[in-house]
Amino acid sequence: MTPTVTLEVRDLSTHFHASGTTLKAVDGVSFSVARGKVLGLVGESGSGKTVTGFSIMRLVDPPGFIAGGSILFQGLDLARISNEEMRRLRGNRIAMIFQDPMMTLNPVLRVDTQMVETILAHESTSREEARQRARDALGMVGIPSPDERLRSYPHQFSGGMRQRVAIAIAMLHRPELIIADEPTTALDVTIQGQILAEVQKLTRQFGTSLIWISHDLSVVAALADEIAVMYAGRLVEQGEVGEVLDRPLHPYTKGLIDSVPSRNRRGAPLRQIQGMTPSLANLPSGCSFRTRCPRAAEICQQAPATREWLPGHTARCHRPHHLVEEPA
Amino acid sequence: MAATSIRSIFGGRKGGEQTPFRRFVAEFAASKLAVLGLVVLSMIGLIAIFAPWLAPQNPYDLAQLDIMDGMLEPATTGGSGFTYWLGTDEQGRDMLSAIMYGLRISLFVGAGSAVLAFVVGATLGLVAAYFGGKTDALIMRWVDLQLSFPSILVALLILALLGRGVMNVVMALVIVEWAYYARTARAAALVERSREYVEAAQCLALPTRRIVFRHLLPNCLPPLIVIATMQVASAIALEATLSFLGLGVPVTEPSLGLLISNGYQYMLSGNYWISFYPGVALLVTIVAINLVGDHLRDVLNPRLKS
Amino acid sequence: MSSSPMVELVGIAKRFSKPAGIASRIARRFGGPERATTVHAIDGVDLAIARGQVLGLVGESGCGKSTLGRIVAGIMPPSEGEVRWQGRNVAGATRAEARKAKLGIQMIFQDPMSSLNPRMRVADIVGEAPLVHGLVGRREIDAYVDEQLVSAGLDPAYKRRYPHQFSGGQRQRISIARALAVQPQFLVCDESVAALDVSIQAQVINLFLKLREDLDLTYLFISHDLGVVEHLSDRVAIMYLGRIVEEAPTGEIFARANHPYTQSLLAAVPKIENRKTTFVAVKGEIPSPLNPPAGCHFHPRCPHAFARCRSERPAIRQIAPDHFSACHLNDEPR
Amino acid sequence: QSQELVVGSQGDPSLDPHYMYIGTNVAFWRHIYGSLTMHDDKGSPVPDLAESYRLVDDHTWEFKLRPDVKLEDGSMLSADDVVYSLDRAKSIPGNPSPYTVRLESITDVKAVDPTTVRITTDKANPYLPGNLVDIAILPRKATEGKATGDFTSQAGIGEYGRYRVSSFAPGDRVVLDRNEDYWGEKPYWKRVTFRVMPNDASRVAALLAGDVDLVDFVPPTDVKKLRENPNVAVHDGPSTRMMVLLLNYRDGQIAGLTDAGGKPLDKNPLKDVRVRKALSKAMDRQALVDRIMDGTADVATQIAMPGMEGYDPDLKIDNADPQGAKALLAEAGYPNGFGINIACSNNRYPNDARICQAVGQMLARGGFQPKVETLPMSVLMTSLVGSAPDKRDFAIGMLGLGAQGTHPIALPTMVHSVDKASGRGAYNFGGYSNPELDGVIDKAVGTLDSTARNDLMRTAVDRATEEVVVLPLLFQRVLTASKSDLTYTTDPTEETLTWRAKPKAQ
Amino acid sequence: MVSYLLNRILQAGLVMLVMSAIVFLGVFAIGNPVDILISPQATALQREEAIRALGLDLPVWHQYLNFLSNLLHGDLGRSFVFNVPALQLILERMPATLELAIAATLLALVAGIPLGLYAGLAPKSPVSSSIMAGSILGFSLPSFWVGIVLIMLFSVHLGWLPSSGRGDTAVWLGVRWSFLTVDGLAHMAMPVLNLALFQISMVIRLTRAGVREVILSDYVKFARAKGLRESRIIFVHILKNILIPVITVVGLNLGTVIAFAVVTETIFSWPGMGKLIIDSINILDRPVIVAYLMLMVLMFVIINLLVDLIYSVLDPRVRLGAR
Ligand SMILES: Nc1ncnc2c1ncn2[C@@H]1O[C@H](COP(=O)(O)OP(=O)(O)OP(=O)(O)O)[C@@H](O)[C@H]1O
Ligand SMILES: Nc1ncnc2c1ncn2[C@@H]1O[C@H](COP(=O)(O)OP(=O)(O)OP(=O)(O)O)[C@@H](O)[C@H]1O
């Protein structure tokens, strides 16, 4: 049984025009998400995770634009359809949850307004009925006394509750795909736990596919089925969670995993990746990780291609761990 | 084009040391309109500064005026064989010279009041923000009180009190305007004060005066500079209005506003030039300042930048 | 504790209150209702940090960690209680002594950008305080600054630059150099690595470890990241709504957490080792410090809460050697 | 034709005719009430409500009322109303500018019979009929006990003159309807609207735009252009208002009189008649008339204008002679001149600030170092009269002095020494004092015989001119403009009297 | 809420008291009304009588105390020039000024918001650039100069609009209003435009800046992610957010508009309070000046309070008393 693919991104490139130069924020990214599965997209700040998410939603603001590639959502190429068609998909069949719950809800509109308008944007039902559905959705994400809460303004909610409202809005139309852009980073540990529990419950219940963007490997480890690692706008490694975390191929992935404190002896220096994250404006030629890579060699001056080194486990590296011998 | 050349001088050098100032200049130069405004403004400034050497006549010296040359149309040659390119007013005052000198007064009033109000207002605003509590309450209540009162009325009252005279106008404008600086400085300082570098400075046991003036003040400057440019323009306009209402600078030493006001009475009689040219000069000046200030606001406003 | 504490907090409390308006003050005089405008950010904290020790302070947002850090660093006076620096009350000290104490404790902040004055060059940021306090002469300052930059792992060639020209990790190093320049013995690190990327975070943590070795520094390490705290600290104190609820050596706390809050905190942290876990949520929201629950602050969220928890504040008691906890459950037979 | 007239009026009238003695107020109440006497075109008093008047003895005047002045309630105006009105005019509470100045020297007013009033004065007063021109006579029954505010709120009380107030919007307009019961010749206009427009330019603009039919106080600057406009007619006539420079005669240092370095002079040079002559010589009065006033003024050769008592047709004013002025200055010991300030109003008289500057210019040419200060009238008056006489610091002050009738008011008010008791020398801010001249003036104003009085006045005028006590500059002209299909005769007192405006066809 | 209002009223009272002292002393120092009002031909006796009758012979503090005690009885003194209560005099003229100021404010909102919205949504278009350039001009032109030019153009040259005055009025609620008659509206057109010009520029800029900021916010992006139509995003999500600062600033500026009516009223002979105050200053009609200024302070206090209330209604985040 081959799982049905909800989303297939091929060679997606999203660029920004900034003061005469072009920044390749997303550069030839390909991945796919199967129905009911969770893809964890990790990488450090500025690596292009959010832009990837926004590209799928076609919400990249100028000066950014989708420069190439295709985004096949159930066979429909999102990069090619009209604005109106795209609008009808958004919030309906593809939904997104943003990073900062304090900012995602319009502060001057009541919660019910913001929920009802989402329903009415895609369906013609009565306002009363829409309200009813909004109420149910709030109850589903575990907000107590939803009737009262519907009449509240966002500022009367705590961060965790706002994020739950955002999730409820995303779930209103039972979308096939949800893109969650670091939705728990701004929250406290215990609240994060609550959100993770809700999301997990919902996806399992409705078979929704999920792209979970995060820089926290631990969260992704616990939530995702597949993992994709981004570095400087490119996917450097991709595969099943256990595969990637236990047998990382790309030195960058390995560096990330190794620098997690719990992977180190208590009190001992952490294993760290050398150097700094390069700016997109002047990436080194060839492999962009080359300058920080302990395994860099001559060949790395040429850009590596993505290659499936192990079954279902790809990496964009000339000299992956485990497969190519360590340098002396 | 001026914009590109300025950029190439200050901002274009790759790898050169990028000071905040250079960055700022480069960003400023990005707007052609603002650069044009700056160029015009500089020219106006130069004209004002060098008016005594540039102007064909000293319009403030009554002995140089000849009433028999009064009301001449532009480009007429008067009895003394002197050509008045922009005409004369009823006193025989050469309008070209009068505009140059008027610019001088208007700019002096505008800039002078802005500088003084800046010093007074910024200091009080910073002090209020840094110390908070009673000091803050006292200063800010006073600011509120003053801001809640229309500037033009305050100025009218003060001038009625102090009498005419350039310095009095400046004083009146300072009294009217310092509150804007105080409020802006306080608002900016409150934001800056909550930044951790201030705490760091306190942690390093630096003297309070040093923290306020060396750490806080420089970081509160951008909004203050924006306010200052805007206030220069509004001070010039306010002075013009005051002169128009009959309070303001002395008649024998007219500012642009007073020239317009004088000429206003001739508008209907067809002697348009007495009011028209000073009006144009005033307009160009204020527009130039506002263009510069406006763009400064965009460049200096961190919120729009990120 | 074996060695004498370097810093000791005794009965520290901090309240923030909005000054009431004229009207409400008058209303209060006539017996009108008082509006609660007081935040009890710190509510009776005793803490001792021994020389050379790293104390990790963990808690959720708004529980008062930063406030406590500021009080220790002398940026903020406590409303109640006293801070003792090497056994002496800082508040009662002479000016010179107070200044010495203040310089002895330095703080590294969370946001590497906002903790540096954007209009000063690195050289001035690092060199200002030593110059003002006369630790170094005008002539030696250049070399001195270089030295500090090097020990914070920065290239002295960058010292003519401005903060915005650095990356986050480098900026945090500048902060560290600035603190080191006044030769402190104690560092308060307030979420100092929270804003950094994982890969950079490791670099800065390593720097802290190295400095501790080299300079024999003592740390108060504030963080909400249990992983980092576990890695770095000798002891851990858990804070909830202005109170310390549990305190013990690191291994002890991670192995045998006593307080229900500590337990739920540990349970909620995802671990990279655990794949495809099913998350279970701790119920309830974090209460507001404006209006904290009576009794034990944690009782509304606590799975074991009983009547006494709702009315009586549990005292912090030793429950095992060197392991302190504030929970009524310890008094009851389980 | 509608017989409606809309006037753009500078003044905002008070409806209480005894409150605030200001020219525009007088002009207004003349529309709705009457006075015992009225002035003719020249300014001489003629009977009005009084049919006739005569001198009973040196101290008593008798006025005979018209029998046909019908009041609002149908009754007739009586002598009692006159007694009442003359008393009321003096006793309005809180009136900062009472009409009392016109009632000075009256000691008793008696109604002899319903149509005869006798007025007793403390000394012979030839000017009484002229003074009474400005005192409105109100009907006692309708107005007794009414306060000023009542006149406003009730939009006029007991009007019996040519018009009755139909509506009043303070600061905006007053609408008058013709009184069909008026005793005299009825005015042509059935309805007259005064629209209040204090701003000169907007008044003229309103006329040009056709919003109003007639505007008063046309600024001289606009006259030339208006005359060229075929749709507009400008009506001008002489005015009794004289623009005059007052000099400060005070001893001791005066801030307005300085040496080259700006330090006050120890000795007041203005006390030297040669210096004063130099000032006069420096003045180019003709240029002021031509250039500043656009020809809408007359050169003042003396403090009396033609037609006034004491006018001396033989007095000529020299042409401007800056060189002569310099020579005189040198002779007086000031070869390099001295600093002298000139304080003028800038919002009171037509072109006041401009005249002032031009004067400064002329003084500069005449060897002085002038400093021109123009101030709002309120501030100017404070600096001219506000401080104690021995502290006044102006050197030259400019005033516009308007006379009522043919009385050369400058003599008793500006030339005569200050005498608080009698009110003489009220405008003599500079403190000039010449007992000999005082004697002549005192004698003149108490002389009932007009020829003798005229001779005395002329003596005084000649002496004052010779002494250059003050520097008369020019006499203004009254400037009124209307649509071109109207005729209008101006009044030398600057009063705008709408019944003098008539359609051209008439 | 009650305590908040109480607080505000107490503060307002204090402000009024301080202002009254300042204003009183200030006006006192300008000059002596008698010097200008009384005919100089008055004898010394007459002069003294007038001074006493007006209470001007007392020392300043005494006059001030008298003023205060009268104030408590709602009496702000009588106008020297008109001999009617100063307050009445001002209140009679207030509707004309308010009419002008409110019309100008409304015009500013009606014209400024759409223009600003456009300029903010399409910042690169040439139309937007011209809107913004125009707004700088509107900022820069001194209002008296604009007034003159308007009269020259529309009344004198084109003859379209009446040059000055208030025109026909109709009575409504016992007050005369111009906006109820066609002639009145024609008379209002230029003064309103003159007064509104600055406001329009300000509203344009505020709106544009607001749009530029709000449009980048997460919640607008989130609204897009919800699949809302663009019209709803602009007119509900964006507009409602920018209306808050715009209305606040415009509201707070109402006082300034009223004050600047001084200039407009002078030029257009508009029979409002502004013209009255200028005349009163010229002739030192002290009670009117003081009463006017006190009224202005009161008006400001009220406007500020109203704006705060409106603000709290518009912006759910602000709850009075909890500040
Ligand atoms: N509006 C923009 N203009 C120019 N560059 C942009 C813009 N938005 C994003 N970028 C660039 O695109 C790159 C990727 O940004 P993105 O926000 O996707 O990073 P991210 O992986 O989500 O990081 P983070 O973890 O900080 O959210 C960054 O280098 C950023 O500089
Ligand atoms: N200057 C202040 N004025 C008023 N309240 C304050 C102030 N500083 C802190 N507080 C309040 O005190 C409480 C504790 O704040 P603190 O910053 O110490 O928390 P924290 O534990 O550091 O939280 P975080 O993890 O978010 O940094 C908070 O509720 C906060 O709102």
Ligand SMILES: [Mg+2]
């Ligand atoms: Mg992101």
Ligand SMILES: [Mg+2]
């Ligand atoms: Mg904190």
